[in-house]
Amino acid sequence: xxxxxxxxxxxxxxxxxxxxxxxxxxxxxxxxxxxxxxxxxxxxxxxxxxxxxxxxxxxxxxxxxxxxxxxxxxxxxxxxxxxxxxxxxxxxxxxxxxxxxxxxxxxxxxxxxxxxxxxxxxxxxxxxxxxxxxxxxxxxxxxxxxxxxxxxxxx
Amino acid sequence: xxxxxxxxxxxxxxxxxxxxxxxxxxxxxxxxxxxxxxxxxxxxxxxxxxxxxxxxxxxxxxxxxxxxxxxxxxxxxxxxxxxxxxxxxxxxxxxxxxxxxxxxxxxxxxxxxxxxxxxxxxxxxxxxxxxxxxxxxxxxxxxxxxxxxxxxxxxxxxxxxxxxxxxxxxxxxxxxxxxxxxxxxxxxxxxxxxxxxxxxxxxxxxxxxxxxxxxxxxxxxxxxxxxxxxxxxxxx
Numbered sequence: 348x349x350x351x352x353x354x355x356x357x358x359x360x361x362x363x364x365x366x367x368x369x370x371x372x373x374x375x376x377x378x379x380x381x382x383x384x385x386x387x388x389x390x391x392x393x394x395x396x397x398x399x400x401x402x403x404x405x406x407x408x409x410x411x412x413x414x415x416x417x418x419x420x421x422x423x424x425x426x427x428x429x430x431x432x433x434x435x436x437x438x439x440x441x442x443x444x445x446x447x448x449x450x451x452x453x454x455x456x457x458x459x460x461x462x463x464x465x466x467x468x469x470x471x472x473x474x475x476x477x478x479x480x481x482x483x484x485x486x487x488x489x490x491x492x493x494x495x496x497x498x499x500x501x502x
Numbered sequence: 503x504x505x506x507x508x509x510x511x512x513x514x515x516x517x518x519x520x521x522x523x524x525x526x527x528x529x530x531x532x533x534x535x536x537x538x539x540x541x542x543x544x545x546x547x548x549x550x551x552x553x554x555x556x557x558x559x560x561x562x563x564x565x566x567x568x569x570x571x572x573x574x575x576x577x578x579x580x581x582x583x584x585x586x587x588x589x590x591x592x593x594x595x596x597x598x599x600x601x602x603x604x605x606x607x608x609x610x611x612x613x614x615x616x617x618x619x620x621x622x623x624x625x626x627x628x629x630x631x632x633x634x635x636x637x638x639x640x641x642x643x644x645x646x647x648x649x650x651x652x653x654x655x656x657x658x659x660x661x662x663x664x665x666x667x668x669x670x671x672x673x674x675x676x677x678x679x680x681x682x683x684x685x686x687x688x689x690x691x692x693x694x695x696x697x698x699x700x701x702x703x704x705x706x707x708x709x710x711x712x713x714x715x716x717x718x719x720x721x722x723x724x725x726x727x728x729x730x731x732x733x734x735x736x737x738x
Contacts, residue, residue: 427548444713446689450626453691453708455668473603473621474550478630488632488650496548498605500579502618
């Protein structure tokens with residue numbers, strides 16, 4: 348048998364075997380292969396109106412307004428103060444009426460449009476428990492307290 | 503014989519200004535770190551609680567969270583507000599079960615507070631109520647309030663109760679019992695009346711009216727004047 352003819356037959360057999368293998372086992376093999384996702388580019392189509400996607404229920408839940416609450420940003424709890432008058436500040440609902448109340452006095456301030464509030468209160472020597480109550484425009488209440496210690500003595 | 507040239511002294515590589523700067527920065531960083539560690543170990547602090555035990559040089563204070571060991575420093579100051587005046591006392595005046603606030607330097611390593619000031623202070627238990635007035639009873643000076651929390655409170659208006667009227671940006675004005683009317687929103691600070699649930703003896707009342715920040719003007723009262731009816735007299 349001619350040497351070239353034998354080689355051609357062998358190559359042909361090998362190629363046939365490979366094609367058969369791909370046809371039979373190819374789909375199963377490619378299932379497990381993860382291809383990188385290519386970015387999709389959307390081209391505007393003339394004459395078609397832009398349709399915004401409908402938000403999912405999860406997104407709608409996130410967008411519902413938060414319930415009325417109040418927070419005290421300053422001073423920190425259990426802090427040691429050396430000034431008799433200190434500034435109490437924090438955040439609440441927009442334009443809420445805020446009562447900053449100590450054992451001896453009440454200070455009333457209005458929260459700003461972005462819900463920030465601040466008011467000065469006088470401390471007594473020793474422990475001071477300060478209560479902050481915010482009443483929203485729709486007459487809902489939220490309160491928080493902070494404890495601070497004050498002395499004018501040099502420690 | 504020719505004199506051999508003495509080998510020139512090898513000079514040590516001199517420190518460049520850049521190296522010097524790096525050294526300076528390293529020194530500063532280490533000094534800041536040691537200072538921070540020192541501060542972390544000893545911090546000024548205050549604790550409030552009741553005296554559990556007392557010796558000549560120590561106290562133990564029970565707080566809500568834990569029991570603290572207190573070391574009494576030589577130059578300790580003890581004060582108490584008596585009849586509205588700050589009165590200086592001595593450490594002998596501090597007794598077991600006294601409510602105190604201790605100021606000093608807290609050593610985190612030894613878990614001990616080195617006391618420099620003790621304030622004998624009874625904590626006030628105040629009640630705060632926000633709500634709408636539903637009834638004002640002039641006969642016994644009480645106000646019924648429907649709290650925002652859903653509870654109904656009876657507020658005792660005392661002779662010492664301070665009343666304020668919220669006028670928005672104009673601040674607060676003085677008021678009285680007569681300025682409290684049904685549907686007004688009020689904020690009450692007071693003390694709980696013993697053995698009576700949801701009853702508060704008021705120390706301070708702030709009237710917000712309808713929360714608009716304006717004090718409503720009193721409506722003019724029309725007094726009915728009785729005019730004598732003129733009877734026609736018949737003259738003979």
